[in-house]
Amino acid sequence: MAHRYLLFAELPYAFEIMRPLQDAARARGDDVCWFLNGPSPSFLRAGERQLRLIQEVEQFDPHAVLVPGNEVPPFFPGLKVQVFHGFGIEKKGHFRIRGMFDLFCTFGPLTTKPFRELASQHGWFRVVETGWPKVDPLFREPTVEEKNDDRHILYAPTFSPSLTSAPALAGTIADIVARRDWRWTLKFHPKMADEFAAPLRAIQSDKFHISTDSSLLPLLKEADVMLTDTSSAAAEFMLLHKPVIAFRNRAPGPHLLNLNEPGQLEAALETLLEGDDPTREAREHYAQAMHPYHDGRSSERILDAVEDMLRNGYGELKRKPLSPLRRLKYRRALR
Structure with a gap:
């Protein structure tokens, strides 16, 4: 079954993080679109499709929204997947749970263990260790x-x-x-x-x-x-x-x-x-x-984790918090 993925970008560095995911999804025959809340459309390359309106997102009806930032519009359809914007575990806020994501795709043991402890505490999201998509090209493309x-x-x-x-x-x-x-x-x-x-x-x-x-x-x-x-x-x-x-x-x-x-x-x-x-x-x-993964296939592992959750459902997970203020914030920003 082909899946539909929405890549949500709020800063320019999101493109380098998510393009390996886009490539991996397209290789599986999946459909991929971008939603830009901040970056200029000039960052998009030929063949990359942008959705500009909430109504277009609703019509596209993504199975999952992949996000390298801290937040995502809660009212967008689909599984909300956190793929992170950097390895900055020392920075304030890296392990903050904002109640917006169903799935956290972690880099390696240094991030997986803390997030699994948080998942046990909160109960509304899953954690799968996958590696980080941004560094896939580091291992797939040899350094000269x-x-x-x-x-x-x-x-x-x-x-x-x-x-x-x-x-x-x-x-x-x-x-x-x-x-x-x-x-x-x-x-x-x-x-x-x-x-x-x-x-x-x-x-x-x-x-x-x-x-x-x-x-x-x-x-x-x-x-x-x-x-x-x-x-x-x-x-x-x-x-x-x-x-x-x-x-x-x-x-x-x-x-x-x-x-x-x-x-x-x-x-x-x-x-x-x-x-x-x-x-x-x-x-x-x-x-x-x-980041123990040196095979350049973190993107594939993320898609596998998403597909597994789509296939098997939320199981014992509780409902996420409603986040009414964040809903209002994005409704106003994206209208």
């Missing part, structure tokens, strides 16, 4: 090693004012760029405030590039070291067996090189870029616990 002596740093700060490293590190990075031959790529979070981004945008050098591509995965493959803070991109980078420097990480550990002062940055970069990696063993253990 460039024969290049340049050392390449990817700087991927988060946006939250309380967590972002951008204000503290901008001056230090500018100084390092001016003196060292290392190549830099900066990837801003789409929610980064202009006041934090401006000092970094002011850095002028042919060794310093600001990526405007919506896709992060190619940048992960190209870089030798990642510099970040409490961004979930760190875990994505670790899946490629590469080291991470974090500035004032909220949950520091031996799997990353955590710094507390800007003055420590240059020495830390030099250590890792020269191949001295004290975090390697702990990083491998962390990456395995976060």
Whole structure:
């Protein structure tokens, strides 16, 4: 039986997360549509179908709505499936239950165990460990090693004012760029405030590039070291067996090189870029616990979990909370 899937996107990074799901669903002969609550339709590619109105969603009548964000219109038809927008388990709210989803598709043991405990507590949703669809291409598309002596740093700060490293590190990075031959790529979070981004945008050098591509995965493959803070991109980078420097990480550990002062940055970069990696063993253990699936088939496992729930029903699950305020919020926003 062919199924109908609605991909619900509220931020540009949703496309990179859900396109592997779209590909997997289409390979099964399923029908896929997008609903964009925020991103411009220009993000859609040729052949991708957009539904613009609530009435169009009701007519499409999806079997399931796949969501990488925290919320979904409760009145949309179909099973509501949380596929998550990042590995940021350290961030406030990652394990918050908002009463909107029937199925949580988790990455690995670090997320599965807490969500299963929450499922037992609340009783209205299921949890299936599947892996994360965004990283399927990391394992399906081999990384081409460039024969290049340049050392390449990817700087991927988060946006939250309380967590972002951008204000503290901008001056230090500018100084390092001016003196060292290392190549830099900066990837801003789409929610980064202009006041934090401006000092970094002011850095002028042919060794310093600001990526405007919506896709992060190619940048992960190209870089030798990642510099970040409490961004979930760190875990994505670790899946490629590469080291991470974090500035004032909220949950520091031996799997990353955590710094507390800007003055420590240059020495830390030099250590890792020269191949001295004290975090390697702990990083491998962390990456395995976060996302143990290296076959590039997380999307297929998510669809299998959805189909199983559609086939077997909700069973002993209780009804979800009615969420009247969220219903009203989306009714007003989407009318």
